[in-house]
Amino acid sequence: MPPVDDLPEQLRVRRDKRARLLDGGTDPYPVSVPRTASLAEVRERHAGLAAGEETDDVVSVAGRVVFQRVTGKLAFATLQDGDGTRLQVMLSLAEVGADALAAWKADVDLGDIVSATGRVIQSKRDELSVLASAWQMATKSLRPLPVLHKETSEETRVRQRYVDLIVRPEARAVVRTRAAVVRSLRTSFDALGYLELETPMLQTLHGGAAARPFATHSNAFDIELYLRIAPELFLKRAVVGGLDRAFEINRNFRNEGADSSHSPEFAMLEFYEAYADYDVMAARTRGLVQAAARDALGCAEGAEVAVLADGSEYDLSGEWTSLSMYPSLSEALGTEVTPATPRADLVGHAERLGLGVKPTASAGKLVEELWEHLVGDHLVAPTFVRDFPLETSPLTKSHRSVDGVVEKWDLYVRGFELATGYSELNDPVVQRERLEAQARLGAAGDDEAMPVDEDFLRAMEVGMPPAGGVGMGIDRLLMALTGLGIRETILFPLVKPEA
């Protein structure tokens, strides 16, 4: 902070006012101020007063000043609560006295938080108001509020979310919707008999997903640690231990690109259920998402339709369509593709479509990329895409009847991947082979390949019951339900430091 002399005029003026209050013996930041009711409570209690009607109900309210209208002997201010509720405060010379009115005019700026005490009345122009007999500064704001009638820049919204929350109703709404979604998920899991677990965020090996990790260091143990990219390997250990229905909602960290649907840290839901398979998990997932739409958006059962930020509607109700990866890719490509299709043919298809082919890409990876390009990018309605190539899913059980694919689905919603579900691999010998193959990829330079986690394999050797598992991005669930970009669903998303 530069010296006071160099501050912009408006910041200096407010600092001067703060100093003047202190000089006059008034604390601009008192420990407490009178407050007997929230603004919403006053509105609720006195709904429907006639214009000009006065009550004897004396209340003390507090809120941030968002508008001021000052006439000679009568001043109006609109206070705003944290939930966005607004209420008018009136200060009339006759009611509050000359000194208090003069002090108000001299000391109160937009953005200050004030307390006012007085009778609840309806103004002559029909606005519910507190007619103050006394007022007190609760918090002097030293920074001017942005204009309330134009959107702040996207950068200010994200960098100064505290301002965004004051100024933009939609910002307040997202926070509440997100909390309602998470609460709904917990309620759903509770009803299904699931236990909520917390597993390590700091891990000695990064496993459970294909992603580059953030690395860090433990001073106490003098070892390298990774911020987790997924909780999967620990939740499976929990299932081995008999926690048959387990879920975790917590942060994952992936050291990769950031855009409108990717954040370096993101909230992940994973849940595992013993004696279930990927079909059961698909049904569970649909149930969770639809319940979240009901609980957070107020949809009726069977009518789970989200109204998105752009005003369009998105229907999440009923059964969702399913399609299989290889057949749907074959159809889109106009030629048969199976797990037996030679890699060279797949490379040919990719090149013909103008897709870049990494030399290290396996046949399975190429199938996934072709599928995403030709089919996935065009999916709008909620769709389960089933039966993935084996090579790209090292933790998933091979399909019970189709050779060369695994029992994995991806749930696509509005064109992005919302969740992924599996029949979990529990054959420890096959699991070891798969992880060792991953390790060879890692040694060959694939920085997303998983290392061999011996303790995880030991747990598998103890024996995990047949189980289904699902991972779902919480931020993405919010995106699906609101139509917002990922950074709008996260209260304080990571941003580059200001210069």
Add this chain to the structure above:
RNA sequence: GCGCUCCUAGCUCAAUUGGCAGAGCAGCUGACUCUUAAUCAGCGGGUUCUGGGUUCAAGUCCCAGGGGGCGCACCA
């Protein structure tokens, strides 16, 4: 990481071909006892993102850097 584009008053934005940096809101002073983004009159407020360069003259053109947005790549 690559390409395109933007960055001007506290906030949102304007500034013609390179020719005196402006508006609305906000702030300050004054008027006003029923306003609703109050109104009216007057006044102040600028490192035009940073650093170089071209030019008589740069917000504007050129180079380098920082930050934002969009697209591509990677990822969920």
